[in-house]
Amino acid sequence: MARNKYDVDEDLEIEFSWEYTKRLLAYVKPYKKEMIITLIIMIIASIASLLSPYLVKIAMDTSIPNKDIKGLIGVCALILLTIVIGAACMVYKIKTMTYVGQSVIKNIRTDIFNHLQRLPFSYYDDKPHGKILVRVVNYVNSLSDLLSNGLINLVTDLLSIFVIIGFMLAINVKLTIVCMLGLPFLILVVGLLKKVQRRTTQIFSNKQSNLNAYIQESISGMKVTQAFTREKTNAEKFRKVSDENRSTWMTAVRYQMLLWPAIDNISVITISFVYLIGVSSIGNGITIGTLIAFVGYIWRFWNPIVNISNFYNTLIMAMAYLERIFETLDEPVDIDNLPGAYKMPNINGHVEFKDIVFKYDDDGREILKKVSFEVKPGENIALVGPTGAGKTTIINLLSRFYDVYSGEVLVDGNNVRNVTLDSLRKQMGVMLQDTFIFSGTIMDNIRYGKLDATDEEIIRAAKAVKAHDFIVTLKDGYYTEVNERGSRLSVGQRQLISFARALLADPKILILDEATSSIDTKTEEALQIGLDRLLKGRTSFVIAHRLSTIKNATRIMVINNGQIVEQGNHDELMELKGEYYELYSSQYDMIKAI
Numbered sequence: 001m002a003r004n005k006y007d008v009d010e011d012l013e014i015e016f017s018w019e020y021t022k023r024l025l026a027y028v029k030p031y032k033k034e035m036i037i038t039l040i041i042m043i044i045a046s047i048a049s050l051l052s053p054y055l056v057k058i059a060m061d062t063s064i065p066n067k068d069i070k071g072l073i074g075v076c077a078l079i080l081l082t083i084v085i086g087a088a089c090m091v092y093k094i095k096t097m098t099y100v101g102q103s104v105i106k107n108i109r110t111d112i113f114n115h116l117q118r119l120p121f122s123y124y125d126d127k128p129h130g131k132i133l134v135r136v137v138n139y140v141n142s143l144s145d146l147l148s149n150g151l152i153n154l155v156t157d158l159l160s161i162f163v164i165i166g167f168m169l170a171i172n173v174k175l176t177i178v179c180m181l182g183l184p185f186l187i188l189v190v191g192l193l194k195k196v197q198r199r200t201t202q203i204f205s206n207k208q209s210n211l212n213a214y215i216q217e218s219i220s221g222m223k224v225t226q227a228f229t230r231e232k233t234n235a236e237k238f239r240k241v242s243d244e245n246r247s248t249w250m251t252a253v254r255y256q257m258l259l260w261p262a263i264d265n266i267s268v269i270t271i272s273f274v275y276l277i278g279v280s281s282i283g284n285g286i287t288i289g290t291l292i293a294f295v296g297y298i299w300r301f302w303n304p305i306v307n308i309s310n311f312y313n314t315l316i317m318a319m320a321y322l323e324r325i326f327e328t329l330d331e332p333v334d335i336d337n338l339p340g341a342y343k344m345p346n347i348n349g350h351v352e353f354k355d356i357v358f359k360y361d362d363d364g365r366e367i368l369k370k371v372s373f374e375v376k377p378g379e380n381i382a383l384v385g386p387t388g389a390g391k392t393t394i395i396n397l398l399s400r401f402y403d404v405y406s407g408e409v410l411v412d413g414n415n416v417r418n419v420t421l422d423s424l425r426k427q428m429g430v431m432l433q434d435t436f437i438f439s440g441t442i443m444d445n446i447r448y449g450k451l452d453a454t455d456e457e458i459i460r461a462a463k464a465v466k467a468h469d470f471i472v473t474l475k476d477g478y479y480t481e482v483n484e485r486g487s488r489l490s491v492g493q494r495q496l497i498s499f500a501r502a503l504l505a506d507p508k509i510l511i512l513d514e515a516t517s518s519i520d521t522k523t524e525e526a527l528q529i530g531l532d533r534l535l536k537g538r539t540s541f542v543i544a545h546r547l548s549t550i551k552n553a554t555r556i557m558v559i560n561n562g563q564i565v566e567q568g569n570h571d572e573l574m575e576l577k578g579e580y581y582e583l584y585s586s587q588y589d590m591i592k593a594i
């Protein structure tokens, strides 16, 4: 997928395909029983409602001229009965179809969510999160009307049309033919409007997606906006995306609405013709009762046609959303278990990078340029180097968050591409640079690292990383509720919680990306002592800009411009008087200057 941002429209060139409706129907299939029962009920309702003009004809042509009061009362009672049956059927339909519609929506949404959880980091690198959200929430919701009413109404309306034609033919063939003459004109109008309706709806859905992306981005960046007093600039950008949203919606609706006057005109013209021919033929094979009954049917004839056109409009709208929904569901899971992938055996901790070349985009620049190194079990590796050198990229390849462009990443001799993702990642403790706190208690957040961990295990992990001390000072201790992204905690506190989470699973390989960058030096020193003990016997990769924290690493690798430029322990690298020496000395001088 191309890189995208809030003001870049998504691709519109998706071919219209009935395949989408077929796939949607597959979601409806489990509710076949409910659909069939509703259909039968609705057929009964239609027949009941269609009987009344015929009953009126009987009353007009037979009961009233014959002054048959009993017969008239019987006919009235039957008409009342048809109304009651119709209303009862309608209640059943609304209840059942709302259930079916909402169940289908729930199932589609669940599939998208599960698929999103399998999509690799690269998918999220490329797409504004607001645009993903709009698909899961709004687009899926917009199918509700189509599913709750559309499908059943379509079938019952089609059936009604045939039954009405049957009734009309039984009353008068000539008038029926006149009535049907309007249909070819209607089909022509629908055919002419279809393409432009689809395109305008697609454009609107794009703008809706842009609006969502901008709102999401603005909420995430609200603190920066206020700090830089950029409210006015943002309001202007928002006005622009909002205006586009409104104007494209207006255009889409304008084309949707063109169908109504067309249907109205065609129906009124044909009805006028029926009146004209009917009235001029009274006494000439057509009775007043016949004409009244026939006109009753004509209105009922155009009603389902209006409904079907309505359904058609909803379908066109839903199509634009369905395309996006299935596009998300079809998004390839680039990082997945390969055929024949096997379970990673218990990890010892031997890691080897063999001639790794890596690019984030196939046509982009090389971020890692033939990187090779070997790490023995239990070694503590520190990765240092300038910003953007490629340190995080290296550790991301170890957990196979991205696939290499060429070369091999081996853990205990197993190529990470050949083992199952689950078995690989379960044995690694990763603390990403971007520490994320979920809404819930602190206990829940640490437990994320090992779902079956006991409270004691969690407290032990928190103590090991010196998180315990601050947690117990909080109002509810480990049961303090934190909100999403942990905004009630300091950045350092969030890091400590993430640290405990990474450690909890007792991983064989521990990866720490800037794990302590926001922690005060005193806490860090204490943490370091515990950490040295914890890291013993485990292979670990630690990225740190504060070099004092990695002095004890068994090996320090200096990364620059996608390559390892120096490696050795602290003393060896200081003696080398190369890049590490420069980096370390500059930090030391800075501290002294303070």
Ligand SMILES: Nc1ncnc2c1ncn2[C@@H]1O[C@H](COP(=O)(O)OP(=O)(O)OP(=O)(O)O)[C@@H](O)[C@H]1O
Residues within 6 Å of the ligand: 125, 360, 361, 367, 385, 386, 387, 388, 389, 390, 391, 392, 393, 394, 433
């Ligand atoms: N998701 C991404 N898509 C495209 N390019 C990326 C992506 N992430 C990182 N890069 C680029 O890859 C290069 C290496 O980034 P990386 O995050 O590995 O650097 P780093 O050494 O960890 O830097 P820092 O110390 O600032 O965290 C950078 O030039 C960066 O611009």
